[in-house]
Amino acid sequence: MKCILELEGILKNYGELPVLGGIDLRIFESDAVAIVGQSGCGKTTLLRIIANLEKPDSGVINRFYSRLGFVFQEDRLIPWYSVRKNLELVCDDERKIQRTVQQVGLAGFEHYKPSQLSGGMRQRLNLARALIVEPELLLLDEPFRSLDTPTKVKLINDLSILLENINISYVLVTHDMREALSLAKRVYVMRGRPAKFVHHIELKKKMDFFDPSFLQLEKTILSHMEDTGALQ
C-alpha cells in the first residue's frame, strides 16, 4: 500500500515546554487513523505540523500527497460569505459544489451565512469545504467538540458513511473514544510530557457504539491515556 505521509522522530517544544517527544507515524492510502489523548497533550500541534502550519524543532516529514483537507476545531468559515461562497473560495466547479452540499446535508441552505446556521450545520460546512478539494489526506481536529450529543452522534454516523464511500485517508485527533472507534481502523494513544505514542490498536473494522467489544476497547484505551502530565 502506498505511503502518503511519513513522520519520523518529530520533536516540538513551545519555549521551555516540551510538547512532542519523538513521534513516528506513517499514513497509507485509504487509511483511517485516530490519535487519542487527553486535552492539551499535543494532538493539535501534531496535526498543525502535518498541515505545515507549524515547523517541528527536529524530525523528518515526507509528504507524498498533493491535496490536503483540514476540518478545524472551530469552523473557520468566512462569516460574511454564504455557504456557497465559502465553498466557492476553495473550488470553482459548480457541480462539485452542488454534489458536496448534498453529501453533507446542506442542500437548501446555500445562501445562508454561517451565523444563520446551527453549530452542527457549520461543522458540516467546515467538512464540506475540506472534502470539496478532493483531498488525498483529510485532517480532522476534534471536529465534534462543540456539539451536543445527539448532533455529535448523527454527524459521526454521517461522516463514517461519507468517508467510507469516498475512500480517502484521514487522521482524526480526539479525546473522545466513541469518535475514535467509530471512525478509525488504527487508534494511537498519545501521552506524556513531551507526548509520545504509548499504545496503538489495529481494528478489523470501524466499530459501532452498540458493538459488545466497544466498552472493553474504550476501557483499554482509557487505561493507556491516564497521565498526570497533560495540560488541563
Add this chain to the structure above:
Amino acid sequence: MKNSSRFEFSLLGVVLLFASWFVVSKFVSSDLVFPGPEKVLSHSYRLLVEGKLLGPVGLTFLRAFFGMGLALLAGTVLGFLMGLSDRIYLLLQPLNMAIRSVPIVSWLSTVILAWGIGWRGVVFIVFVSLLPIVTFNVCEGVRVVDKKLVEMAKVYSLAKWKIFKAIYMGSVWPFLLSSLKLSIGSMWKVAIVAEYLIGETGLGVQIMQAKFYVNTTEVFSYTLVAVVFGLVLEALFSLLWERGSFEVHS
C-alpha cells in the same frame, strides 16, 4: 419604538428646532445679529429662484467629493500597509498623528503659495483632513483580521488575491464604511471652511461675501442649505451603508 412613532418624534424634533430658532430670533429682535427662520427660508428661496444656490452647492460638493475620494484611495493603501507591517506602522504613525493634529489654517500658507486661490487648495485641505481618519480605520480593520482565517487559507493554498478579497477586504469593509461615514460628515464642513479661506467660488465663498456685506440673513441662508445638504448626504449614505454591507458580505 414603532417606525411611525419614530417618524412623528423626529418631525417633532425638527418643529422644536425651528420653534427655538424663532423664539431666540424674536428675543434678539435684530436681523443683523440673528435672523429668524421665516426670513432665512424666504431668502433661501429667493437665492434658489435667482440661481445663486445650486451652482455654489454643486461646486463645493465636487471639491469635497474629489478630496474625499483621494483620501479614501490613499488612506486605504496606507492603512493596509500599516496594518500588515509593524515596521511601516511605527514609521508612519507619527506622521499620521501629526497630520491629524494640524489645524486647517496651518495649511493655508503652503496651499496658497503652491496653488494660489482656487479649487486645488480646497481639495487638498479636504484630502489632508480626511486622510488620517481613513488610514486609521483601515489600519485597524487589517489588524483585527482573524489570523485563523488566514491560516485556513494557507491550508487550502488560496491565491493571494483571493485571501486579500475574501478575508482582508471582508474584514476591512466595515471599517472602510465607518470611515466613509465619518468622512462624509466632515468633508462638507471642511470644504466650506477651506473655500471660505482660500476659495474662488463655492458655498464658502458665498458665505464669506455675505459676511463681508454684513448680510447675516444670507449667511444664515447658505448655512441652512449647507446643513440640509450635509444631512441629505449622510442620510443617502446610511441607506447605501445598509445595502452596501449586505452586498459585499453575501
